[in-house]
Amino acid sequence: MKNQHFHIKNMVCSHCGEVLRQELERAGFRVEDIELGEVTLEKPITPKQQNRFTEIVKENGFDVINDQNSRLVEQIKQLIIQLARTGQKLDNPLSDYLAKKLHKDYQQLSRLFSGVEGKSIERYYILQKIERAKELIVYGEQNLSEIAYDLGYSSQQHFSRQFKKETGLSPSHFSEIKENRRISIDEV
Incomplete structure (x- = not known):
């Protein structure tokens, strides 16, 4: 039998996928693979099973995308x-x-x-990179130059300008205050 794919909205990390995998398998679904935004079941399921599948997905904070x-x-x-x-x-x-x-x-x-x-799309990409930068700054394991390089910026100055434009703070000032100023990835 052929497998069945479902596209899932708001699945933004591998941990999310593992939690969903456990819940689906606990309910009797045979999960072949889970990647960001997609679940593949080993075999097709009935409409009644699809309803239960959708319930489990929603209970875990996600949505099945149909169109x-x-x-x-x-x-x-x-x-x-x-x-x-x-x-x-x-x-x-x-x-x-x-x-x-x-x-x-x-x-x-x-x-x-x-x-x-x-x-x-470009604005969404910038916002994602800024949120990742905030996370890396809060972790404190890299300096600003390393963060800028890891995020693909041409220079630390370019990174700093874009960070300040989006957050209102320079990266160094953000590093000093280290408040929980991050927002959830799926809310960007």
Whole structure:
């Protein structure tokens, strides 16, 4: 039998996926794989089982995405979150990366994303990088220059300007106060 895929909204970390995997398996679902934003079951399930599957997903703070446009927007978000979290360096512009990964024209992706999210893909990427920077600053394991480099900024100055523009604080001032000024990734 062929496996069945479900796209899940707001699944933003591997820990989220593991918790969901445990809950689904406890309910008798045979999970083949869970990646950010996607659950693959070993075999197709009945409509009644789909209702239970959706209940479990919602009980854990996520939503099942059914329409194609929402699914595509969620895929864009997951790819950007992954880029921001891993610090992966892009050889080409973000637009080329997304178009290649999703096999779609970037202009189409951009219009769709802006229409659904109310902000551009590039702005969403910046906000994700700033949230990751806040996290790294709070951890205190890297200096600002290392953080800027890890997040793909061309210089610490560029990083500092963008950080201040988005937060109203310089990274060094943010580091000094270390309040819990982060917001949840899925609220960006």
